[in-house]
Amino acid sequence: MKEVRVGIIGVGGMGSAHAHSILRGDVPRMKLTAVADAAAEKLTGYPDDVECYTDGNALIASDKVDAVVVATPHYSHTTLGIATLEAGKHLMVEKPISVHKADAERLIAAHKDKSVVFGAMFCLRPDLHYGKLRQLVQNGEIGELVRVNWIVTNWFRSQRYYDSGGWRATWKGEGGGVLLNQCPHNLDLLQWICGMPVAVRAFCGIGKRHNIEVEDEVTAYLEYANGATGVFITATGEAPGVNRLEICGDRGRILIEDGRVVFYRTEVSVEKFKNESPAMFGRPEVWTVEIPPAPGGGGQHTEIFINFIDAILDKAPLIAPGVEGIHSVELANAMLYSSMTESTIELPLDSAAFAAHLQQLIKNSAFVKAASSGATPADLGSSFNTNPA
Amino acid sequence: MKEVRVGIIGVGGMGSAHAHSILRGDVPRMKLTAVADAAAEKLTGYPDDVECYTDGNALIASDKVDAVVVATPHYSHTTLGIATLEAGKHLMVEKPISVHKADAERLIAAHKDKSVVFGAMFCLRPDLHYGKLRQLVQNGEIGELVRVNWIVTNWFRSQRYYDSGGWRATWKGEGGGVLLNQCPHNLDLLQWICGMPVAVRAFCGIGKRHNIEVEDEVTAYLEYANGATGVFITATGEAPGVNRLEICGDRGRILIEDGRVVFYRTEVSVEKFKNESPAMFGRPEVWTVEIPPAPGGGGQHTEIFINFIDAILDKAPLIAPGVEGIHSVELANAMLYSSMTESTIELPLDSAAFAAHLQQLIKNSAFVKAASSGATPADLGSSFNTNPA
Numbered sequence: 001m002k003e004v005r006v007g008i009i010g011v012g013g014m015g016s017a018h019a020h021s022i023l024r025g026d027v028p029r030m031k032l033t034a035v036a037d038a039a040a041e042k043l044t045g046y047p048d049d050v051e052c053y054t055d056g057n058a059l060i061a062s063d064k065v066d067a068v069v070v071a072t073p074h075y076s077h078t079t080l081g082i083a084t085l086e087a088g089k090h091l092m093v094e095k096p097i098s099v100h101k102a103d104a105e106r107l108i109a110a111h112k113d114k115s116v117v118f119g120a121m122f123c124l125r126p127d128l129h130y131g132k133l134r135q136l137v138q139n140g141e142i143g144e145l146v147r148v149n150w151i152v153t154n155w156f157r158s159q160r161y162y163d164s165g166g167w168r169a170t171w172k173g174e175g176g177g178v179l180l181n182q183c184p185h186n187l188d189l190l191q192w193i194c195g196m197p198v199a200v201r202a203f204c205g206i207g208k209r210h211n212i213e214v215e216d217e218v219t220a221y222l223e224y225a226n227g228a229t230g231v232f233i234t235a236t237g238e239a240p241g242v243n244r245l246e247i248c249g250d251r252g253r254i255l256i257e258d259g260r261v262v263f264y265r266t267e268v269s270v271e272k273f274k275n276e277s278p279a280m281f282g283r284p285e286v287w288t289v290e291i292p293p294a295p296g297g298g299g300q301h302t303e304i305f306i307n308f309i310d311a312i313l314d315k316a317p318l319i320a321p322g323v324e325g326i327h328s329v330e331l332a333n334a335m336l337y338s339s340m341t342e343s344t345i346e347l348p349l350d351s352a353a354f355a356a357h358l359q360q361l362i363k364n365s366a367f368v369k370a371a372s373s374g375a376t377p378a379d380l381g382s383s384f385n386t387n388p389a
Numbered sequence: 390m391k392e393v394r395v396g397i398i399g400v401g402g403m404g405s406a407h408a409h410s411i412l413r414g415d416v417p418r419m420k421l422t423a424v425a426d427a428a429a430e431k432l433t434g435y436p437d438d439v440e441c442y443t444d445g446n447a448l449i450a451s452d453k454v455d456a457v458v459v460a461t462p463h464y465s466h467t468t469l470g471i472a473t474l475e476a477g478k479h480l481m482v483e484k485p486i487s488v489h490k491a492d493a494e495r496l497i498a499a500h501k502d503k504s505v506v507f508g509a510m511f512c513l514r515p516d517l518h519y520g521k522l523r524q525l526v527q528n529g530e531i532g533e534l535v536r537v538n539w540i541v542t543n544w545f546r547s548q549r550y551y552d553s554g555g556w557r558a559t560w561k562g563e564g565g566g567v568l569l570n571q572c573p574h575n576l577d578l579l580q581w582i583c584g585m586p587v588a589v590r591a592f593c594g595i596g597k598r599h600n601i602e603v604e605d606e607v608t609a610y611l612e613y614a615n616g617a618t619g620v621f622i623t624a625t626g627e628a629p630g631v632n633r634l635e636i637c638g639d640r641g642r643i644l645i646e647d648g649r650v651v652f653y654r655t656e657v658s659v660e661k662f663k664n665e666s667p668a669m670f671g672r673p674e675v676w677t678v679e680i681p682p683a684p685g686g687g688g689q690h691t692e693i694f695i696n697f698i699d700a701i702l703d704k705a706p707l708i709a710p711g712v713e714g715i716h717s718v719e720l721a722n723a724m725l726y727s728s729m730t731e732s733t734i735e736l737p738l739d740s741a742a743f744a745a746h747l748q749q750l751i752k753n754s755a756f757v758k759a760a761s762s763g764a765t766p767a768d769l770g771s772s773f774n775t776n777p778a
Contacts, residue, residue, distance in 0.1 A: 146627055151538060153637075158662070161669040201590070203610055203618065209663065219610055219618055221592055229592065229608055231620055238535055238637050239659045240675040248542075248627050270628045273547070274598065280550040286629040344731070 004090070004309050007034030007065040009056035009080055011042050014094060015071030018301065023047070027305040029313060033064040056080050060087050067117075067312065070094060073167050074175055078103040081118075081322075082110040090117040092308050095184035097325030099175030100358055101333050101351035104326040111322065117311045118322035119304065124185040125192065125319050126303040128293030129261050133247065133254055134193045136263065136291070143250030143269065148194050148222070148230040154241025155182040155234060162212050163370050169212035170369070171361040177214030178236045179204075179332035187328035188320075190232065194247065196327055197222035197230060201344040202335035209237025213367035220335045232335075252286065261291040393479070393698050396423030396454040398445035398469055400431050403483060404460030407690065412436070416694040418702060422453040445469050449476050456506075456701065459483060462556050463564055467492040470507075470711075471499040479506040481697050484573035486714030488564030489747055490722050490740035493715040500711065506700045507711035508693065513574040514581065514708050515692040517682030518645050522636065523582045525643060525652065525680070532639030532658065537583050537611075537619040543630025544571040544623060551601050552759050558601035559758070560750040566603030567625050568593075568721035576717035577709075579621065583636065585716055586611035586619060588735050593728035598626025602756035609724045621724075641675065650680040 006022065008015045015037075022032040023046075036053035037043055043052040053059045056076070060068055060083050067090035070080045078098040084091040085107075097120050098104035111118045124130060136142050155178060167173025174181060205217030216237055222230030235241070244257040252265040266273070266284035273284040299306070303319070310316035330347065333354045338345040340357070395411065397404050404426070411421040412435075425442035426432055432441040442448045445465070449457055449472050456479035459469045467487040473480040474496075486509050487493035500507045513519060525531050544567055556562025563570060594606030605626055611619035624630070633646040641654040655662070655673035662673040688695070692708070699705035719736065722743045727734040729746070 147542070147622075147624070149540065149622070153536070156663075156672045158666040158668060158671060159664050160667055164669055201592070203590070203612075205616070205618075208616065217618070219620060221608055221610065223592075227594070227597065229594075229606070231608060231622065233536075233538070233620065235536070237659070237663060238642075239655050239662070239673050240642060240653045242635070242642070246631070253627075253629060253631070264629045266628050270626070273628070274545075274626060275548050277547040278549055279547060280553055282547060283545045284628050342733070 002313055003029045003031050004066050004312050005031050005033040005064055006067045006069060007036065007051070007059045007062060008032070008069040008071060009036045009059055010070065010072035010076075010094075011035045011037045012039075012071070015069070016042070018069055018071060018305075019046070021302060022305070026302045027309060029309050030305060034059045034062055057083055060084050060089065066090060067092065067308070073173065074099045074180060075103075075173075078107045081107045085110040085112075085116060085118060088113060088116060090308070090312050091322065092119045092121060092305070093322060093325070094121045095188070095325065096180055096329050096332065097322060098329055099180060100355050101326060101330045101349055102355040104329045105351055108323050108326060117308065117318065119308045119311065119318050120320045120322045120325035121301065121304055122185060122188045122192075122320035122325070123300040123304050124189055126299055129256050129259070130189050130193065132261055132291055132293055133245070133256060136254060137193055137247065137249075141251065141263075141265075142247060142254055143252075144271070145194060145224060145226060145228040145247065145249050146270075147228060147248040148190070148246070150186065150190060150231070150245045151233045151242045152183070152186050152245075153233060153235040153238045154243045155236045156239045156241055157182075157210070157216075157236040159210050159370075162210050166369050169210070169214045169216075170367060171213060171358065171365050174214065175358060176332060176336060177206075177212065177216050178234050179215060179218060179335055182236060183218075183234050183332065184328045186232075186234070187331040188325070190230075191327040191331060192324070194228075194230070195224065196330070196347060198225050199223040199344050199346050200331070200334040200338050202338040204336055204339035205235075206340075209235070211370060213365060215336060215339070218335055218339075220338075254291075261293065263289040263291050265289050391702055392418045392420050393455050393701050394420050394422040394453055395456045395458060396425065396440070396448045396451060397421070397458040397460060398425045398448055399459065399461035399465075399483075400424045400426045401428075401460070404458070405431070407458055407460060407694075408435070410691060411694070415691045416698060419694060419698050423448045423451055446472055449473050449478060455479060456481065456697070462562065463488045463569060464492075464562075467496045470496045474499040474501075474505060474507060477502060477505060479697070479701050480711065481508045481510060481694070482711060482714070483510045484577070484714065485569055485718050485721065486711060487718055488569065489744050490715060490719045490738055491744040493718045494740055497712050497715060506697065506707065508697045508700065508707050509709045509711045509714035510690065510693055511574060511577045511581075511709035511714070512689040512693050513578055515688055515696075518648070518650050519578050519582065521650055521680055521682055522634070522643055522645060526582055526636065526638075530640065530652075530654075531636060531643055532641075533660070534583060534613060534615060534617040534636065534638050535659075536617060536637040537579070537635070539575060539579060539620070539634045540622045540631045541572070541575050541634075542622060542624040542627045543632045544625045545628045545630055546571075546599070546605075546625040548599050548759075551599050555758050558599070558603045558605075559756060560602060560747065560754050563603065564747060565721060565725060566595075566601065566605050567623050568604060568607060568724055571625060572607075572623050572721065573717045575621075575623070576720045577714070579619075580716040580720065581713070583617075583619070584613065585719070585736060587614050588612040588733050589720070589723040589727050590733040591724035591727040593725055594624075595729075598624070600759060602754060604725060604728070607724055607728075609727075643680075650682065652678040652680050654678050
């Protein structure tokens with residue numbers, strides 16, 4: 001049986017979880033052969049046949065590695081991702097694929113050889129509820145999109161969380177706040193289900209609820225090409241948060257909340273009823289339909305890894321191709337840029353303009369991190385020298 | 390037993406309902422003595438002792454009338470309201486109290502003699518759910534306000550509705566769309582519960598879902614003095630609509646939906662937990678509290694009328710003083726103005742600037758109403774000659 005030999009760069013929280021999942025055998029045909037982390041103390045406890053590196057590029061160069069998982073702080077997703085692709089090795093990059101759109105463009109441009117598999121860890125795509133919703137939108141069940149509303153404020157974080165790494169929640173170390181760290185999954189699902197908006201006007205609270213220099217509260221208004229509108233609300237300072245996604249179309253409304261998908265389906269087209277009803281105050285009849293989740297799947301990270309291996313060994317289509325990771329980056333960037341420039345941002349976003357804006361934020365930063373007992377050199381090491389060019 | 394002799398100006402849909410409620414004896418100590426409508430055919434079927442006028446000012450002048458209810462199309466609320474107050478008679482004006490803030494200021498300025506009672510028909514204020522929510526906000530149960538979100542899109546209207554009156558949904562005849570016709574109650578409750586925001590940025594769809602010249606879809610972002618944010622979403626073209634109000638504060642979140650008030654109450658202050666928790670990913674514990682509605686009341690229009698009579702005869706405090714009606718007008722105006730000028734509007738709104746803006750809309754209007762079987766001269770009569778000066 002063929003197998004894929006994988007190396008993981010960055011074995012902090014997420015990378016370490018991936019490593020142990022693979023070691024447990026959660027992912028058939030995937031074998032962990034190497035780990036890398038700038039913090040040598042994180043490289044202990046691995047089996048003897050797992051190579052250990054303090055330099056990610058050395059791992060990429062290893063002839064024991066066919067595929068690389070990049071799970072480092074955000075900025076180095078781009079640099080290590082490019083190095084992996086240029087070495088002709090398969091790549092699975094954690095979210096966000098890059099800090100900003102120009103970096104994402106560079107990363108995607110490095111994916112020249114399409115026999116090399118480049119996936120992104122959008123582990124909520126296999127979630128059965130969102131997959132079902134996407135299916136209902138794509139097959140026309142909900143009809144023409146009218147309005148989308150996602151309130152996802154259940155990303156509560158304590159000040160201690162932000163203090164735990166010197167790189168966290170800084171322009172230089174992380175490149176953004178809740179939009180870039182917590183919300184990539186939500187922004188990816190939003191565009192996966194509804195497509196990209198054509199304009200964004202957002203209002204961000206910068207260090208509003210925590211002692212940080214990046215955004216921790218966002219309200220964004222979206223406009224789509226067909227005239228549909230959207231609102232996306234997120235926060236890390238609210239408790240208890242909400243996670244409520246609703247999509248309204250010409251055939252009613254679908255709501256995802258509390259683990260349920262409910263379709264309030266109008267018996268007829270709303271547009272048709274609106275135009276043809278002889279009644280002043282009549283409304284279309286509505287069926288309340290409890291939608292079961294899509295069959296199969298739902299395995300989160302594991303399912304994304306299984307699919308990655310299937311793509312490498314069997315040419316299966318990727319659930320989350322790396323190239324699609326640019327959209328959530330672009331949405332995050334556009335929301336921040338809109339807020340800081342107090343203007344509506346038309347999409348596609350001017351990636352160079354935003355990169356320059358971010359560089360300016362880094363340059364002008366006067367923020368001093370609170371003394372941080374949890375910060376380690378490792379946290380800092382792999383991100384600082386990979387700021388946007 | 391003393392009683393208040395009341396005349397109603399405008400006995401179309403709402404005014405006629407008020408008249409029959411009073412005639413049925415729903416409101417103790419309130420006696421219907423006169424009705425007026427420019428459409429004489431609407432004046433039939435009243436008891437012989439009810440005076441009938443085709444001129445509202447004649448009703449106001451009648452010595453059989455102590456109090457006047459103004460239930461005409463919007464523009465004349467101001468003119469007839471001022472005439473009533475200047476005649477020294479008690480006034481109950483339907484919502485909105487005026488079409489725009491400058492008119493509302495004029496109306497309020499005419500209320501010089503405070504022994505005259507001036508109330509507004511905000512008949513949702515007695516609603517037990519909203520009253521309870523207000524109480525929980527005002528007595529500090531929810532703590533410092535963090536975020537408010539009201540999605541109230543269950544105002545579906547057919548094209549036939551808009552075609553039913555020549556004055557409807559025109560700048561000249563009605564002065565606005567969903568914000569001014571359907572939403573005054575919601576906007577009033579919003580400010581009654583949360584206070585007025587300090588800034589508004591809104592995005593309105595003008596004739597977007599119907600063949601009309603005014604707004605039928607609104608997304609508004611609000612900012613409050615303490616930094617809290619808000620979103621208000623409404624529409625008349627969506628089905629099935631939503632009516633979901635949530636308020637988040639330092640002690641959790643209160644949700645009103647489907648006739649229930651649920652308080653997701655954090656065991657401790659969110660702010661305190663955020664700053665003091667040693668855990669990176671910990672969250673405050675949450676109690677789910679089902680809140681019963683406030684005791685008593687809930688009688689909608691009838692309760693507002695009973696309170697109006699109590700105010701006149703017993704000096705009871707008004708549930709909805711007319712002067713407070715300016716806030717919902719200001720919010721509606723600010724949302725429209727923000728959208729049409731594509732800018733953030735700081736409150737208080739410049740009332741003269743908005744009045745000039747509305748005059749311009751009326752002047753530039755090229756909209757031709759579809760042939761309307763339901764339009765009557767009465768619908769038009771009392772509004773056209775009372776446009777903003």
